[in-house]
Amino acid sequence: MRMAAVFGLNQVVSHGFGVFLFAALLPLMRESIAISNWQLASIGALTQLSYLAGALLLGLIGHRIGTVRLALVTTSLTTGLLFLMSQLRDPLHITLALVILAASASISWGTIVEIISRYANKASCSTTMSCASSGTAWGYGINGLLILLVVPHLGWESGWVIAGGVGVLALILSWNLLRGLAPAGVASFDTDAANVISVAGAEAIPARQLLAVILRERTAFFACLICCLVGFSAMPFSAWLNLYLDERGLPAALGGYTWTVVGITGMIAGLLIGKLADHKGHGTAFTVIFSGFALGLLAFMFDPARWALLAGFGYGLMYFPMWGIVAGWVSQHYGSTATMQINGVCMVTFGMGGTLGNLLAGYLREATGSLSLMYDILTVTALLLVALGLFIRHTGKGAAVTEGVIPPLSDAA
Template sequence: MLSIAPLLVLLTSYIMVGFAFGRYMLPLLAPDMIEDGVIGYDGLAAMTSVNQIGYLAFSFLGGFLARLVNPKLLIVGSVGLTGLFLCALGAVREPLVIGVLVGTLGALTATTWVPMVRLIQHAIDERLHGRALGIIGSGTAYGTAITGALVPVINRTFDWTMSWYVFGVVALVLTVVGLVVVPDVPRQEGQKQGSGRGRFSSFSRQALRVYAMMFLSGGGLTVFLTYFVPYVRSDLGISSELSGLAWSLLGLCGMASGVLVGQLADRTSVREGLIYGHFAMMLAIMTTLLWPSAITVVATACIFGLAYFGTFGMFPAYVSKMVAERDASSTYGIGNLCLGSGAALFNFVGGTIKAQTGSFELMFIVSCAIAIAIMALAMRIQSDRRDEPAMPDAPCGAESSIEGKVEDAV
């Protein structure tokens, strides 16, 4: 593990750049930008939507691009462009140009993250995929903690434009490091069709189960992350100080999530990591629903943080183990599109439920039910354990006799 530590640290920092800097820093700086008259609240809403659209579109397209373009070029190039566009956001004042930059940053985040599945297949031993992608997936937690701590200081010392410049330069420096550290993926290796283990194609029944899990996970569980603080403040009447502490603890625990869930996945299986991770998140949500208090809010934040960010990395880890290298990025790209679509849909549903009922409680009950559904689906997908025999998987529409064999396998 030590031999791949520099690569893991760098790839984790790339996720930090894409998600925390490229996608989630705008809401932090928006109040100052609005105060200066650069954008308005309607413009902010439109920019957030465009960023999400860019991310979803290139979650799908990025997977197929990784089959045509060296993943190193896609990943490192995307981080470099992210750095340039972050710096540009500090210089421009035209709302339309800002919107284009923000939308492109969403797309670049996807082309940074999705091709990593194929890169990990090439560069890291399969036995470490769970830990590796769990740690990398936790980059968002690290980045959120860093921006949350530094942006207010930078804004007080200079102004909001300097925050864009600082984090843009950080991304550019990491780009230069990546040119040296990130390995190339030979084109001929990208054409391999697997090693004879239990692998499945992008449109098999097994793949559809994974896509369904990702859609539900993105929807039912990301919505809890979105509305956790509003729920604690408005539904439970918890003070802003305690809710802020709970949110900070969620992020801090998220930093350890990748190691914890990834270690579990590598010792047992990624499939079991998915099951245990979603069980822990369901337990966290139920704790606050059944016994609402200041203590359970803090406990919920810690449990959810320890499970969420690492489990986020289990989906690409599973794909990296079970899909041939040529198809891995495109398969995960489709899954990531499902995950993002689920998040967008259920965030809207969660807000609507709050508006109609005056509470988030019903939405979080639905989240618990969704977690149970995900665990049930996880039990139906093929195991990625090395000591279990490989079994064939049938494409959609295959003969029932073949499907029967698949069902026996899972």
């Protein structure tokens, strides 16, 4: 589990801090930095676009760059920017730093997917990926501890400094883990025979063929569809939850307790759901996590006051390990480099689904004055995900693409 722990720490740094720490510290930062609502809206839009651009760029050209080197570069860049954030006071400079952090986070996860697909034990690949992806949940929890225990005494700058310190630790551990790995080889794609040509165990899909592969091949298409539907349902659920609870006249503390349950569930689910996927199949894992999310939403719609915590449990069970399960499933059918490319497109479809869901939520709130209809739609979407998980489970794994022999990484998994 060494690889899972190191890359999980990378997720704490890249996503937990690089993507989410700003939102956690924002109320305190605004006391000393004049950031307008328009600037906050711009930061939200630009960081989302940057995250998608990073994922798309990795999917298109990431196979031409050594992922081991790229993983170390993104961790170094993120760590430096986290330290820098403690010194920035100009909203324009803060926006630029956050935009770079968002792109670096998406690229970092793509490199993690490729490296785990290449070097981890295939029998535990999904467990390793799921544990790594759940590092974001640990980042949520650490952010909460920083706000409660550190920032009130040392100021908001201390939050960024501590995050940078954790980044240094992640960089050292990553370098120690990855220093013995050779740079990823670049492979070509035989379009006439529609077969992947392996070079040193790597299979790359040229950019001009990537979309065709996504549309034609079952595993790649369903992986992107799952991410789109998860983005459409999960992002509006989290973005509008507190407002919906307030709309129903429920105390703000209920939202806080719900997010605590989300974080704790996500921390634990990474290991358990990954093991379930490796031992019982990815279709079973998809069915379990999507069923938990759907049941939580169904109960929540009937009685938000009573079942908000159950909805949070279902969200944490589904959202954090989902990334590792999708990537692990794709890696069973494609080589490591192609898995990285397809995962990049999955991240783009997730962002598109989340954007569409949030826009729809805003429209329905404006048109009806309530979010009830939107949460009904989210529940239906969750049920569609359950149906998709059952379909994948009952139609089997399909034919996997065979990789070349890859030397194992000692103590990696």
